[in-house]
């Protein structure tokens with residue numbers, strides 16, 4: 086596993102649990118708002134040795150409750166199932182943050198993981214407008230269907246980059262989620278970071294949020 090970095094403590098990344106985050110190196114998507122650009126290069130070696138990471142985790146047994154695999158895109162790592170199994174043997178819950186871009190690997194880890202934070206970028210036919218990867222919508226839909234067939238807790242969330250997501254996309258996602266029986270959709274404020282500081286993309290207006298709420302319960306998440 087190529088590890089770009091480790092966050093040794095978080096209260097936010099696994100619901101209700103104290104966790105550490107491992108940022109896997111490499112992602113095929115290129116979302117314009119990505120907060121982890123250093124972890125996108127799939128050819129980069131990574132900055133943290135896997136053995137060092139596992140030794141760190143041994144010191145956290147009974148201090149942390151969960152380890153979250155994030156990135157980059159964890160599903161790109163060929164040894165993800167083996168590493169997750171090793172981490173699970175330490176007694177940690179296993180979390181996964183994913184865009185679902187490798188459905189077969191998601192299938193391989195569904196019987197190991199305890200919770201998934203699944204990013205839905207926009208309506209599946211318009212995924213490329215956010216990810217800049219042509220096939221990403223088809224792959225994400227496939228992964229989401231696999232996730233829904235499994236007995237795993239999950240959250241679906243969308244970062245509201247309204248420069249690339251139209252009102253109609255939001256309604257389509259809301260209808261899709263409702264039809265799949267999903268009860269809640271987390272809508273995350275989009276923050277752009279550059280050398281001039283942080284810039285917030287305005288949220289949809291109340292009319293749009295009310296329309297979405299006719300299909301599905303929403304939680305607005307601000308940073």
Ligand code: SF4
Nearest residue numbers: 112114115116119157
């Ligand atoms: S899927 Fe996530 S890690 Fe990959 S480019 Fe998009 S925001 Fe960044």
